[in-house]
Amino acid sequence: MPLRELQYPTEPYSKVNRLKDRADYALEAIHRIVNTCPLLHVSFQAPGSPFPAVLPMIGQMGSFDRPSADLGDVLDLYLHGYVSSRIMNTARSSSSSSASETSTETSTEESKEGIPITIAATHLDGLVLSLTPNSHSYNYRSAILFGHASLVTSVPEKLYAMELITNSVVPQRWAHTRVPPNAAEMQSTSVLKVRITTGSAKIREGGPHDERGDLEDRGVVERVWTGVVPVWSVLGTPVVGGYNEVGEVPGYLEEWRGERNREGEEFARGVAKD
Template structure:
């Protein structure tokens, strides 16, 4: 889940929206995260951010933030408590995607970003009404930053020398990771078993999330 912030000239406050997005490159579809990519976001055709972008062909400035918690860091004193986390912030300008091929590319990219291979296991391509009601933004990234915290608690020297305090207060890290539960069939589902691609993704993603939380225990 991304949090996208922008300025609305009709509001005294910056706006922040939770949105779904995915990094990619329509011009270079084989590019990976080691290359310079663009960010694709999708939204309802008449939403505020889409309307603002439509009115600004040169693009509107956006700040996009994402964060993930890997552990609760419990120290001797409240001030030394922390979180193990990974976070990133991107700054760029959003323009409206008008090309149908690029729009379909972005929609497939975002769908498969939720569950790999999901696009090809649904009714595709979207029909005319779905294409008309959905808009896609392409964000050209200007700059960005990343920040993370890993490892164990770190307390002040004075507290570390207080043996009685150390015997009284438990310190350490509670690992945190997101777990996907067993898929629950919808009311009109007629597929007998959970598809293999979904089952395998759920198991693999859970294992990877637990392993990553464990890795963040290291300094």
């Protein structure tokens, strides 16, 4: 246990420039936001495209070399490659270097470490309603990671990542399905590993804040309702599939669902107050 928690270095591209008191560079805070986010937004510059590509993907941070690592340790991000054929193609084509499309520096970096990508994980926790539109805000937790993505080729590491990602959707789900994946499934599923260069988080909690001028205006304060509408994501009663033959919704699913719903509400309500 280090005396101080590990922090990511602040690079010009990762530094929080606005409302710096909301910034957090601690690995644990950042990794927690990422690992509780059911959808990540992954961005990379596809060669020949005038716009960056952005893909919603499922991912999870972990350590294949040291599976017992906790959230505050150095971790890799594993992304489920099913929807990422464009990244895969970019990763593949980047090794057969095309210097005309990217700068020399970038090509070298790509073939050595994988393609540079940025990952965003964001939770919306509340609508902060204040006296003026200008001071309206959200309560939120937002993390950004920067790193280099490459295809996982080792079978044990791929299986580790597949289990990690499946269990991030529903804890214990992997062991309750038909595993291990067969040869065709291993072939058709790709997993990307992102070695993280750095990252940052930005968090807003608490009630509304307004300027003194409005707070002292009786007419405004007496007319405009101010407070927070807590927001969280709910997991509803499971809907049975067409070919399901299991009589009851399993306990591992129902217990986790109840817990997640309670925690979601508690958290959003908890951060709604100053």
